[in-house]
Amino acid sequence: MSGDGLKTFPEWVVCEHCDSVYQRVALANGQVARCERCLALLYRASSLDTERWLALTIAAAIMFMIANLCPVVRISLQGLHNEATLWQSAAALAHGPAAPIAVPAALSIIVVPFLQIALLGWILVFARRKRRAPGFATAMRMLVVLRPWSMVEVCMLGLLVAIIKLSSFMEVAPGPGIWAMAVLMILITIIANRDIHWLWEMVEVEPPQPESQA
Amino acid sequence: MSLPPRAHQLHVLACHACGMVLEDALDSTGHGRCPRCTAVLHRRRPNSIARAWALLIAGLLFYIPANVLPVMFTSRLGSGSDNTILQGVIEFWHGGSYGVALVIFIASVVVPCSKFVILGLLLITVQRRSAWARRERARLYRLVELVGYWSMLDVLVVAIVAALVKFQSLSDIEPRSGILFFGMVVILTMLSAMQFDPRLIWDSEDT
Numbered sequence: 541m542s543g544d545g546l547k548t549f550p551e552w553v554v555c556e557h558c559d560s561v562y563q564r565v566a567l568a569n570g571q572v573a574r575c576e577r578c579l580a581l582l583y584r585a586s587s588l589d590t591e592r593w594l595a596l597t598i599a600a601a602i603m604f605m606i607a608n609l610c611p612v613v614r615i616s617l618q619g620l621h622n623e624a625t626l627w628q629s630a631a632a633l634a635h636g637p638a639a640p641i642a643v644p645a646a647l648s649i650i651v652v653p654f655l656q657i658a659l660l661g662w663i664l665v666f667a668r669r670k671r672r673a674p675g676f677a678t679a680m681r682m683l684v685v686l687r688p689w690s691m692v693e694v695c696m697l698g699l700l701v702a703i704i705k706l707s708s709f710m711e712v713a714p715g716p717g718i719w720a721m722a723v724l725m726i727l728i729t730i731i732a733n734r735d736i737h738w739l740w741e742m743v744e745v746e747p748p749q750p751e752s753q754a
Numbered sequence: 755m756s757l758p759p760r761a762h763q764l765h766v767l768a769c770h771a772c773g774m775v776l777e778d779a780l781d782s783t784g785h786g787r788c789p790r791c792t793a794v795l796h797r798r799r800p801n802s803i804a805r806a807w808a809l810l811i812a813g814l815l816f817y818i819p820a821n822v823l824p825v826m827f828t829s830r831l832g833s834g835s836d837n838t839i840l841q842g843v844i845e846f847w848h849g850g851s852y853g854v855a856l857v858i859f860i861a862s863v864v865v866p867c868s869k870f871v872i873l874g875l876l877l878i879t880v881q882r883r884s885a886w887a888r889r890e891r892a893r894l895y896r897l898v899e900l901v902g903y904w905s906m907l908d909v910l911v912v913a914i915v916a917a918l919v920k921f922q923s924l925s926d927i928e929p930r931s932g933i934l935f936f937g938m939v940v941i942l943t944m945l946s947a948m949q950f951d952p953r954l955i956w957d958s959e960d961t
């Protein structure tokens with residue numbers, strides 16, 4: 541199928557954690573396949589079809605917008621008020637001696653979740669028509685690399701800790717952004733923390749990138 | 755019960771990026787790119803042990819200033835004070851927020867310290883090609899992967915409170931350099947765990 545002449549074994553699966561080779565078997569809903577050697581998760585049954593997956597990704601995109609545009613926390617102290625958005629929080633680190641850490645902070649709570657949602661949306665819009673999106677391979681590889689750096693749930697816990705910390709000496713109220721953040725946390729777990737390998741097989745019916753034959 | 759064969763025994767390898775299982779022709783062809791996703795193929799992560807050690811030791815060194823230096827400066831009605839991570843934990847504890855004190859203590863002390871110990875242990879046992887408790891070591895590695903990023907909590911808490919509390923002379927919170935070192939510890943240990951190749955644990959089976 542590819543010009544390399546390398547033999548491929550699409551019906552096999554190799555455990556990422558110990559290199560054990562298995563024959564792929566179809567799973568019933570909710571079942572998971574575990575490695576016999578190291579007990580790591582091999583793959584799970586996909587209970588989500590492309591249509592619903594895309595719908596949840598669009599919902600996540602909307603929640604992401606609300607979480608980023610609206611303030612997440614509001615405080616008041618002796619008649620003075622202040623509020624902060626996610627972006628302002630990351631930017632607050634940029635002032636002072638710890639400035640470089642603002643970059644990974646902004647990446648982990650804003651940029652990486654945004655890319656995950658955008659790339660998945662892009663892939664799924666085409667996949668639901670059984671087509672391979674332009675840049676499909678790059679997007680799929682990026683999703684694998686991005687996953688460990690997405691920290692929406694850590695940010696959510698950080699918001700709760702910050703609220704408790706400040707509430708001892710001032711009035712603190714959750715902003716609308718925090719509710720969107722909570723929903724986003726659940727949605728991003730559903731859409732991005734799943735086995736995406738099967739998308740490769742599903743959209744492989746189409747000949748891969750005809751323009752590369754030039 | 756016999757265990758399933760391993761990839762090299764069947765002369766195949768799996769693409770780390772897309773999971774495709776391919777004939778292992780790395781020796782004869784020299785070039786190794788996945789025909790499906792074009793990722794560079796390798797049997798084990800290249801230079802895994804040396805890189806993982808380097809990142810882990812760098813993380814360990816940064817952990818010292820991360821705890822000694824203040825992470826945050828708080829001023830209230832003219833009087834200001836610098837706070838380290840542990841002082842923050844103690845403050846929560848004395849304020850009666852035991853749950854929050856515990857959460858921060860776990861994220862900033864327990865998780866990073868167990869990462870140092872577990873990754874160090876995994877690297878040493880793999881270098882000695884140890885056959886000891888392979889399954890448990892494999893599980894420890896997955897645990898490190900699963901909980902490692904929660905340590906970023908401290909950095910995000912400082913970011914949020916520093917963004918909020920901006921009342922000039924009345925009250926002000928500013929980030930301090932300790933949080934930079936702490937953030938670097940989280941990133942370096944995450945990178946170290948990613949560089950470590952858990953398949954090495956099982957490679958001593960063949961000898």
Ligand SMILES: [Zn+2]
Nearest residue numbers: 555558575578
């Ligand atoms: Zn395994």
Ligand SMILES: [Zn+2]
Nearest residue numbers: 769772788791
């Ligand atoms: Zn591949």
